[in-house]
Amino acid sequence: MTSKPKHLHFAALLFFLYDMIKNALIPFIAGVFGAMAGGAKKYMFWVILAGVLLILGATLLKYVYYTYQLLDDEIVVKYGWIVKKVNHVPYDRIQNVTTNQWFFLKPFGLEELEIETAGRSDGPEVKLRAVPDSLKQEINDLRKSRPVEVEETVSDIKEVEPSSNANTYMISWHDLLKFSFTSPAFLTGFLVVLGLYGKVSNSINKSVYDGVAKQASHLGVLLIVALIVVVLILFYLGATLVLIAQYYHFKLTEENGQFVMERGFFQKKVTTITMDRVQAVMVKQTWLRSFLHIVTVQLVIVSNSKKDDSEKDIIVMPVIVEGQVNDFIRQFFPKVPVDIIESNTPVKRTMYYDLRNATYFALITAAIIISAFHSIVWLAVVLIILELLFWYPPAFLRAKRDHVQVLNDDFLMIRVNKILTKQTYFVPRESIQIIEKQQSVWLEKKHFAHLTVNCRSGNSKREIKVRYQREEEVLNAFDWYKGLVPTPK
Amino acid sequence: MNKVEKLPADIKKIWRLNAYFDFFILFVVSAAFYIWKILAPKNMQPVLFRISLIILAIAIVIFIIELALVQYRWNFWTFYIDERQVELHHGYFFRKQIVIPIARVQNVTLKQGPILRLKDLHKVIVVTAAGSDEISGLKTSQANDLKELIMKLAKEARNDL
Numbered sequence: 001m002t003s004k005p006k007h008l009h010f011a012a013l014l015f016f017l018y019d020m021i022k023n024a025l026i027p028f029i030a031g032v033f034g035a036m037a038g039g040a041k042k043y044m045f046w047v048i049l050a051g052v053l054l055i056l057g058a059t060l061l062k063y064v065y066y067t068y069q070l071l072d073d074e075i076v077v078k079y080g081w082i083v084k085k086v087n088h089v090p091y092d093r094i095q096n097v098t099t100n101q102w103f104f105l106k107p108f109g110l111e112e113l114e115i116e117t118a119g120r121s122d123g124p125e126v127k128l129r130a131v132p133d134s135l136k137q138e139i140n141d142l143r144k145s146r147p148v149e150v151e152e153t154v155s156d157i158k159e160v161e162p163s164s165n166a167n168t169y170m171i172s173w174h175d176l177l178k179f180s181f182t183s184p185a186f187l188t189g190f191l192v193v194l195g196l197y198g199k200v201s202n203s204i205n206k207s208v209y210d211g212v213a214k215q216a217s218h219l220g221v222l223l224i225v226a227l228i229v230v231v232l233i234l235f236y237l238g239a240t241l242v243l244i245a246q247y248y249h250f251k252l253t254e255e256n257g258q259f260v261m262e263r264g265f266f267q268k269k270v271t272t273i274t275m276d277r278v279q280a281v282m283v284k285q286t287w288l289r290s291f292l293h294i295v296t297v298q299l300v301i302v303s304n305s306k307k308d309d310s311e312k313d314i315i316v317m318p319v320i321v322e323g324q325v326n327d328f329i330r331q332f333f334p335k336v337p338v339d340i341i342e343s344n345t346p347v348k349r350t351m352y353y354d355l356r357n358a359t360y361f362a363l364i365t366a367a368i369i370i371s372a373f374h375s376i377v378w379l380a381v382v383l384i385i386l387e388l389l390f391w392y393p394p395a396f397l398r399a400k401r402d403h404v405q406v407l408n409d410d411f412l413m414i415r416v417n418k419i420l421t422k423q424t425y426f427v428p429r430e431s432i433q434i435i436e437k438q439q440s441v442w443l444e445k446k447h448f449a450h451l452t453v454n455c456r457s458g459n460s461k462r463e464i465k466v467r468y469q470r471e472e473e474v475l476n477a478f479d480w481y482k483g484l485v486p487t488p489k
Numbered sequence: 490m491n492k493v494e495k496l497p498a499d500i501k502k503i504w505r506l507n508a509y510f511d512f513f514i515l516f517v518v519s520a521a522f523y524i525w526k527i528l529a530p531k532n533m534q535p536v537l538f539r540i541s542l543i544i545l546a547i548a549i550v551i552f553i554i555e556l557a558l559v560q561y562r563w564n565f566w567t568f569y570i571d572e573r574q575v576e577l578h579h580g581y582f583f584r585k586q587i588v589i590p591i592a593r594v595q596n597v598t599l600k601q602g603p604i605l606r607l608k609d610l611h612k613v614i615v616v617t618a619a620g621s622d623e624i625s626g627l628k629t630s631q632a633n634d635l636k637e638l639i640m641k642l643a644k645e646a647r648n649d650l
Binding site: 118302432433434435436437438439440441444454455456457460461462463478481482483 | 618
């Protein structure tokens with residue numbers, strides 16, 4: 001089954017135009033202002049006209065030269081009119097396929113299709129801005145019809161009863177609200193705005209600033225505090241609404257080792273990934289959610305995302321009650337032996353080491369604070385309380401949570417603490433790239449050690465590190481990885 | 490290559506050379522500040538002189554530490570390669586043991602700068618899909634053998650990402 005090179009749908013022109021305008025806007029405005037400052041006002045009309053024509057022309061050319069072609073074993077994308085580029089992506093190198101459908105394209109049956117491989121490029125290897133929504137199925141069929149991997153032939157046999165063994169999960173409104181309202185995402189947004197504010201306030205004329213500050217002092221401290229609270233609440237609500245729109249109608253389907261995640265209100269996003277491309281399964285619990293006993297389940301995958309560690313993971317389960325997470329994993333990841341997980345009691349000596357280290361850092365920070373602010377006593381006291389809160393709770397949680405356990409021949413469980421968030425990884429042996437044991441002479445005497453496991457995540461690596469663990473547990477994991485120990489159970 | 494090996498003894502000379510080199514760079518920076526001090530107006534001179542002295546002191550301390558640690562580093566820097574994995578061991582007081590299965594190796598890079606070329610050594614970088622680790626110097630023939638071995642084994646034990 002081979003097709004001819006095809007153009008994108010005309011709607012792609014809109015996206016190209018949008019991209020082009022976005023990129024050209026700043027140089028364009030700069031050009032106009034430059035011309036104005038140069039006193040060339042009479043040519044202004046022509047300058048703007050030339051700019052507009054340039055943008056329209058470039059968009060049209062980009063569209064005309066952008067084609068894709070489905071071959072028997074690869075997809076070929078050709079683009080570019082000055083520098084021509086041809087991108088060949090073999091089907092068996094595909095890691096994940098994502099489609100994004102804006103609500104206004106739905107009536108036309110169009111969507112954006114992205115294909116990612118394990119290559120380390122900046123974005124998806126293939127990005128088709130507007131194609132018929134049947135294309136994804138076509139590509140998936142082509143992927144399946146090439147049984148290059150053993151796993152895939154196995155799944156072909158299973159296909160005798162296709163829809164009956166499909167696992168699905170659909171988010172309820174209640175869960176969606178729970179997920180959105182407990183997300184710490186608004187904090188990052190708030191910090192970004194604070195940073196911007198800092199930059200702006202630097203550039204604002206100082207006299208203006210002083211004037212505003214004087215007025216503000218008339219308003220009284222209470223009002224300012226109220227204002228800050230209102231802004232925070234607005235941010236919180238805004239971020240929550242964004243999350244609700246993003247995870248609206250979240251649906252997870254598992255069929256023959258293939259996961260399909262659907263979500264989104266304004267833009268419907270569908271991600272497809274095969275189970276054997278998943279690098280690890282992670283159960284994540286942020287601090288706020290730990291009070292509500294709810295967790296999130298994510299997949300660590302290979303993609304071209306450069307985002308933060310946990311942001312580039314694919315969420316397969318936005319929110320689930322802690323007690324049901326094992327059932328969920330059993331249902332969707334039958335290979336992960338969640339039943340063997342032993343509940344562990346924190347080791348006293350681990351607690352000692354972590355709290356001791358926290359004390360070192362706390363003392364150093366306190367010394368710096370005191371040397372800098374000793375003249376303003378109340379400020380120094382506040383800062384010291386804050387820094388104690390910064391160092392001790394994470395150290396305490398780390399000591400409590402860090403743990404490593406070999407589950408069976410194929411899976412390792414590592415639980416780590418990131419500041420206040422608990423992350424439990426189930427890592428298949430094949431996806432561990434490097435394993436590392438660290439131990440100082442002093443730790444050796446006490447039979448303790450650190451363990452680091454490296455996995456691929458996004459387009460870089462993820463280091464999962466547990467510290468101050470019992471040596472026997474670390475060695476067990478180490479030997480398990482090296483293949484020296486057959487099975488613990 | 491089925492035994493725990495140390496790096497070639499020549500690598501110590503390279504490390505010492507590197508230490509001299511680092512010292513030289515910091516010394517030049519310090520000297521630059523000193524020259525600036527001579528040319529600068531009177532009120533700036535004490536500050537510049539102090540900066541120059543501090544950089545010099547740091548340079549000397551780093552130099553001494555680097556030289557002192559060369560023997561230690563070499564003594565406790567070993568590697569072991571068999572048909573299953575590459576193992577690297579560093580340090581005595583702070584021990585690190587790294588295991589990279591050959592099946593996970595994506596590529597092996599040999600690197601040789603001008604200093605390593607003097608002693609006919611190569612830096613060997615073993616790259617996986619998640620990060621890389623390096624053996625800081627091997628005789629050229631040994632590095633090539635190693636590269637051949639790893640690539641041969643990697644081909645046999647191909648495991649797809």
